[in-house]
Amino acid sequence: MALSKSAQLYIRISDNLSEGDVRNLRAVVAHDGILGKARVERAMPLEIFNMLDDNRTIGEGNLGFLEQVLRSLGKGKLADEVKLLEQEQKTEGTCMSE
Numbered sequence: 175m176a177l178s179k180s181a182q183l184y185i186r187i188s189d190n191l192s193e194g195d196v197r198n199l200r201a202v203v204a205h206d207g208i209l210g211k212a213r214v215e216r217a218m219p220l221e222i223f224n225m226l227d228d229n230r231t232i233g234e235g236n237l238g239f240l241e242q243v244l245r246s247l248g249k250g251k252l253a254d255e256v257k258l259l260e261q262e263q264k265t266e267g268t269c270m271s272e
Contacts, residue, residue: 180234183259187244187252188219195247202243235263 177185191199196219204211209225217225223240226232232240237260244253 179259179262183255184220184223186255187223187240187249190249190252191219191247195249198247199243202246208239235260235267237263 199219199222200214200217203209203222203226204214208231209222213225214222223232237256241253241256241260244256
């Protein structure tokens with residue numbers, strides 16, 4: 175079974191974050207109370223993305239928070255990829271529900 179587009183994108187994002195970016199990612203999600211500080215303290219980016227998906231902060235067709243975080247980290251190109259995937263997922267969801 176092939177990886178979903180979301181999983182592929184999460185891996186690409188993870189691969190393109192520096193140690194400083196990862197520290198800032200942890201700080202943002204903990205500061206805003208989205209995830210507990212203890213949960214993200216040692217978590218890798220992919221684990222954080224899974225936690226955000228589990229608590230429905232992000233998910234299929236709902237990637238705005240991730241886009242916003244990436245832009246705040248200065249990762250505009252990755253944020254653009256996230257926005258594009260979100261739009262694709264929303265379009266696919268609309269087509270499937272018709």
